[in-house]
Amino acid sequence: MRIGIFDSGIGGLTVHRELARALPGHDLIYLGDTARVPYGTRSPETVIRYSFAVASYLAESGAEAVVIACNTATTHALPALEAAGHAAGIKVFGVVEPGVDAAVAAHHTGAIAVLGTEGTIRGQAYQKALAKRLPAASVAAVPCPLLVPLAEEGWLTGEVPTAVAERYLGHLRGTIDTAILGCTHYPLFKPVIAEVLPGVTLVDSAESTAHAVRDALGPGTGLGGQRFVVTDHIDRFQRVGEQFLGARPDPVDWVDVGPPRGVFALD
Numbered sequence: 570m571r572i573g574i575f576d577s578g579i580g581g582l583t584v585h586r587e588l589a590r591a592l593p594g595h596d597l598i599y600l601g602d603t604a605r606v607p608y609g610t611r612s613p614e615t616v617i618r619y620s621f622a623v624a625s626y627l628a629e630s631g632a633e634a635v636v637i638a639c640n641t642a643t644t645h646a647l648p649a650l651e652a653a654g655h656a657a658g659i660k661v662f663g664v665v666e667p668g669v670d671a672a673v674a675a676h677h678t679g680a681i682a683v684l685g686t687e688g689t690i691r692g693q694a695y696q697k698a699l700a701k702r703l704p705a706a707s708v709a710a711v712p713c714p715l716l717v718p719l720a721e722e723g724w725l726t727g728e729v730p731t732a733v734a735e736r737y738l739g740h741l742r743g744t745i746d747t748a749i750l751g752c753t754h755y756p757l758f759k760p761v762i763a764e765v766l767p768g769v770t771l772v773d774s775a776e777s778t779a780h781a782v783r784d785a786l787g788p789g790t791g792l793g794g795q796r797f798v799v800t801d802h803i804d805r806f807q808r809v810g811e812q813f814l815g816a817r818p819d820p821v822d823w824v825d826v827g828p829p830r831g832v833f834a835l836d
């Protein structure tokens with residue numbers, strides 16, 4: 570099977586890495602919408618339009634399943650993409666439910682923080698999913714927008730990221746036992762966040778998403794080809810992407826995804 574994976578840019582490579590591990594026998598095509606990143610500060614309507622355009626490209630490229638490797642796009646666009654995909658037999662997966670599953674398994678006291686982009690926190694997908702699964706939970710939802718550009722600059726440790734994490738998260742110290750890293754870029758800051766929030770279990774949805782997709786599709790029996798496409802600079806994607814993927818993404822092609830159409834047309 571060919572599985573399409575998309576993110577606003579580079580961050581979803583953390584999810585791609587886990588998918589490649591968990592589903593080695595499927596072909597993966599990753600689309601980074603680097604021309605339009607960030608999604609995290611945009612309106613739900615814009616994120617839905619971008620997500621449908623990207624999904625249209627993936628469907629035309631033969632994707633039989635689509636993984637939304639972006640928390641903001643999952644928050645705003647998953648229900649509509651799922652409904653559109655369903656009509657054409659294309660399964661659509663997001664990262665929020667698997668992240669919540671992991672938090673439900675990890676927490677001890679129900680005191681849980683959700684860290685994400687402004688759009689993810691405002692869209693409340695994590696808060697709603699947690700309220701359903703753990704009605705007694707006390708949830709602190711905290712946007713941490715500056716961590717995205719810091720990750721893309723490769724500033725993952727040291728004075729600056731520590732000061733930023735302290736400013737966003739210091740007030741949570743001693744009040745939570747689990748934090749969901751609800752943004753593709755935040756797993757790269759695990760050491761810094763762990764220093765600011767000692768003793769807190771940090772839940773990363775990349776691995777739980779890959780397991781959820783494997784449970785639904787199986788590990789596959791093919792050779793597991795990989796291809797990457799981006800909507801802007803190839804060089805930057807390869808250079809910065811290496812720290813998200815753990816290896817240089819290759820091969821990478823440029824594409825113009827075009828408008829939403831076909832299965833994923835918007836009214």
Ligand code: DGL
Nearest residue numbers: 577607608609640641753
């Ligand atoms: N990929 C986005 C997310 O997980 C973070 C980057 C952006 O704002 O586009 O929410």
